Amino acid sequence: xxxQELQQARTAKWRLDGHPMRTIEEARTxxxxxxxxxxxxxxxxLHLPTFVGAWVGEDDRLPMPQHAFADPxxxxxMALMVRALRAKLAYEALLMDENNPFLLSPRLFPxxxxxxxxxxxxxxxxxxxxxxxxxxxxxxxxxxxxxGPISKSKLGEALGGGLSxxxxxxxxxxxxxxxxxxxxxxxEEEGSVWDELTRWAPNKVWEGVSASLGxxxxxxxxxxxxxxxxxxxxxxxxxxxxxxxRSKVRDAIKVLLAARELSYLPMGTRSxxxxxxxxxVLPARLRAQQAQ
Numbered sequence: 001x002x003x004q005e006l007q008q009a010r011t012a013k014w015r016l017d018g019h020p021m022r023t024i025e026e027a028r029t030x031x032x033x034x035x036x037x038x039x040x041x042x043x044x045x046l047h048l049p050t051f052v053g054a055w056v057g058e059d060d061r062l063p064m065p066q067h068a069f070a071d072p073x074x075x076x077x078m079a080l081m082v083r084a085l086r087a088k089l090a091y092e093a094l095l096m097d098e099n100n101p102f103l104l105s106p107r108l109f110p111x112x113x114x115x116x117x118x119x120x121x122x123x124x125x126x127x128x129x130x131x132x133x134x135x136x137x138x139x140x141x142x143x144x145x146x147x148g149p150i151s152k153s154k155l156g157e158a159l160g161g162g163l164s165x166x167x168x169x170x171x172x173x174x175x176x177x178x179x180x181x182x183x184x185x186x187x188e189e190e191g192s193v194w195d196e197l198t199r200w201a202p203n204k205v206w207e208g209v210s211a212s213l214g215x216x217x218x219x220x221x222x223x224x225x226x227x228x229x230x231x232x233x234x235x236x237x238x239x240x241x242x243x244x245x246r247s248k249v250r251d252a253i254k255v256l257l258a259a260r261e262l263s264y265l266p267m268g269t270r271s272x273x274x275x276x277x278x279x280x281v282l283p284a285r286l287r288a289q290q291a292q
Contacts, residue, residue: 001230001265001267002267003267003268006229006230006267006272009229010049010228010229011059013033013034013049013227013229014034014049014050014053014054015030015049015053015054015057016053016054016057016058016059017057017058018057018058019057020054020055020056020057020058021054021055021057021080022055022080024080024083024084024087024089027051027054027080027081027083027084027089027090028084028089028090030051030054031084031089031090031103031104031105032105032107033227034049034105034227035104035105035107035108035220035223035224035226035227036048036102036103036104036105036108036112036220036223036224036227037049037050037051037054037102037103038050038051038095038100038101038102038103039051039052039065039077039078039081039100039101039102039103040052040062040063040064040065040068040074040100041053041062041064042064042065042096042097042100043064046238046239047228047231047235047239048227048228048239049227050062051077051080051081051101051103052068052073052074052077055073055076055077055080056073056077065097065099065100066099068099078186081101081103082185082186084103085183085184085185086184086185088106088201089106090103090104090105090106091103091104091105091106091109091182091201091204092104092182092183093109093112093116093176093179093182094173094176094177095242095243096242098169098173098176101183106204108219108220108223109201109204109208110204110205110207110208110211110216111208111211111215111216111217111219111220112208112216112220112243113179113204113205113207113208113209113211114208114209114211114212114213114215114216115213115216115217115220115243115244116177116178116179116243117178117179117197117205117208117209118178118179118180119209120209121180121197121198121205121209122198124138124141124142124145125137125138125141125175125178125180126138132174132177132178133174133175134170134171134174136159136163136167136168136170136171137170137171137172137174137175139159139171140155140159140168140171140172140175141175141180141181141196143155143158143159144175144181144194144195144196145196145199148181148194148195148196148199149184149185149193149194149195149200150193150194150195151187151190151191151192151193151194152168152172152190152191152192152193152194153190153191154190155168155194156168172194179197179205180196180197181194181195181196181197182194182195182197182200182201184200213248214252214255217240217244217248217249217252218252218255218256218261220240221236221240221249221252221253221256222256222261222262222275224236224239224240225262225273225274225275226275229274230265230267230272230273230274231272231273231274232270232271232272232273233250233253233273236249236253236273237249237250253273257273260276261275261276262274262275262276263276
């Protein structure tokens with residue numbers, strides 16, 4: 001494979017080849033194919049498909065998160081994303097920036113939960129030195145648990161006056177980062193609507209709780225390589241380092257190489273990892289004929 005062939009393969013898989021997605025079914029198919037994606041491109045760029053790119057159907061001057069509010073293409077793509085969330089054809093998580101949603105297919109979401117979510121989600125978050133939750137986050141969670149789904153504005157009212165938007169955003173981010181809550185809708189007059197994840201998607205949460213960390217990381221890593229077609233180990237580590245220690249990523253790569261799930265693909269002076277091609281197993285009768 002050449003560099004040009006790699007880019008062409010990514011362009012086709014990421015729907016940047018002039019065939020944009022428009023329907024909820026096409027959005028489901030896209031997410032099932034790539035496994036996960038960001039809503040918008042990033043700087044510095046990550047080797048990852050984007051939902052807005054698949055909506056536009058090309059990679060020319062796609063809106064960045066800070067400019068999305070003024071771009072009609074971003075608004076249309078966001079409307080389709082919200083429909084996918086409502087239908088549970090996509091699940092949203094916090095990867096780097098709350099303004100740039102990280103979307104996962106239903107099949108892969110439990111594996112992501114296993115790596116970043118709470119192992120005992122029945123217990124409400126508490127403020128301890130190691131929990132990472134502020135008192136405001138704990139109070140917000142209790143209200144969401146009792147009254148959710150609830151919009152950010154109504155949540156602020158329930159928490160009492162005097163709260164700043166920044167403070168409430170920070171509390172929601174603490175809960176979202178560990179998948180205690182999730183955005184389940186967006187209403188123009190009220191903004192984002194939040195619910196407790198165990199209520200919104202109980203089966204996905206318990207699948208994640210029961211999945212092993214090694215199995216989950218291997219599944220996500222394999223899907224990432226499948227989505228980008230081929231990648232350098234350093235590129236894989238950079239992406240996964242946003243939620244997993246790099247040492248664990250290197251260990252997972254070694255395991256997949258040993259199992260021959262991944263293999264090296266030479267490309268010029270570089271060695272990239274790709275999914276090991278499956279060999280077709282011929283029936284015994286045809287193997288015997290070939291041997292003759």
